[in-house]
Amino acid sequence: MKYALAFLSCLLLINCNRPQPRQPSPAPADSLQVDTAGLAAADTALTAIESKPVQQSRLDYDTTQWADIALLDSTIRIDMKYATTDNFVQEKMYDCGRCFLRPEVAKAVLAAHRELQLQGLGLKMLDCYRPRPIQWKLWEKTPDPRYVADPREGSMHNRGAAVDLTLVDAGGRELEMGTPYDFFGPEAHPAYTNLPDAVLANRQLLRETMLGQGFQPIRSEWWHFSYGKQNYALSDMLWKCY
Numbered sequence: 001m002k003y004a005l006a007f008l009s010c011l012l013l014i015n016c017n018r019p020q021p022r023q024p025s026p027a028p029a030d031s032l033q034v035d036t037a038g039l040a041a042a043d044t045a046l047t048a049i050e051s052k053p054v055q056q057s058r059l060d061y062d063t064t065q066w067a068d069i070a071l072l073d074s075t076i077r078i079d080m081k082y083a084t085t086d087n088f089v090q091e092k093m094y095d096c097g098r099c100f101l102r103p104e105v106a107k108a109v110l111a112a113h114r115e116l117q118l119q120g121l122g123l124k125m126l127d128c129y130r131p132r133p134i135q136w137k138l139w140e141k142t143p144d145p146r147y148v149a150d151p152r153e154g155s156m157h158n159r160g161a162a163v164d165l166t167l168v169d170a171g172g173r174e175l176e177m178g179t180p181y182d183f184f185g186p187e188a189h190p191a192y193t194n195l196p197d198a199v200l201a202n203r204q205l206l207r208e209t210m211l212g213q214g215f216q217p218i219r220s221e222w223w224h225f226s227y228g229k230q231n232y233a234l235s236d237m238l239w240k241c242y
């Protein structure tokens with residue numbers, strides 16, 4: 001019901017859809033390791049995963065087209081909202097939440113994460129590549145382009161080139177960003193400034209870190225960033241669960 005109210009109260013255009021809150025995911029305080037920042041380290045991680053036997057069984061996808069972020073760096077938190085009922089359709093849209101991205105996009109995310117680790121922080125992924133069959137399911141439930149991209153046109157998420165994410169501290173607790181994820185309203189806009197200084201600082205840090213790695217923001221969601229350096233095709237790839 002609250003979603004319905006949010007829909008009614010919001011007349012703003014939102015490209016990437018879905019809703020609600022975050023549940024701080026506990027994690028060992030020492031699990032974020034400080035590392036050197038930069039794409040060189042990300043490159044090394046990307047190539048190294050294919051030589052680790054323990055991970056071979058999970059290389060169940062075309063590694064020339066995709067990267068599974070959890071295999072690049074296990075310290076990046078993954079909380080894919082569409083693998084839960086904590087989303088605006090209140091339904092699990094797929095069986096497990098793996099964060100797939102195009103390899104160049106994944107490298108840029110990893111570089112951002114490494115940079116944040118130098119400050120004792122890190123990234124938590126809330127949505128990554130969204131398979132087009134899932135986009136169809138969302139569209140059938142909410143055929144409103146204000147909230148759901150038409151799957152015939154697709155979105156950057158359907159291309160594996162967009163991320164929804166937030167900041168976490170060394171213990172995995174989300175930093176305060178002013179609104180829940182997928183809050184539909186002006187308070188979620190990056191330009192909205194009627195927020196506590198600490199919240200504005202957190203948003204600015206996330207934004208500057210992501211933009212520094214080649215991502216672009218959108219006007220309606222503080223959590224969304226698209227990687228615009230390359231064009232990628234829409235995809236129907238579905239991942240396996242274990």
Ligand SMILES: [Zn+2]
Nearest residue numbers: 016163164224
């Ligand atoms: Zn998004």
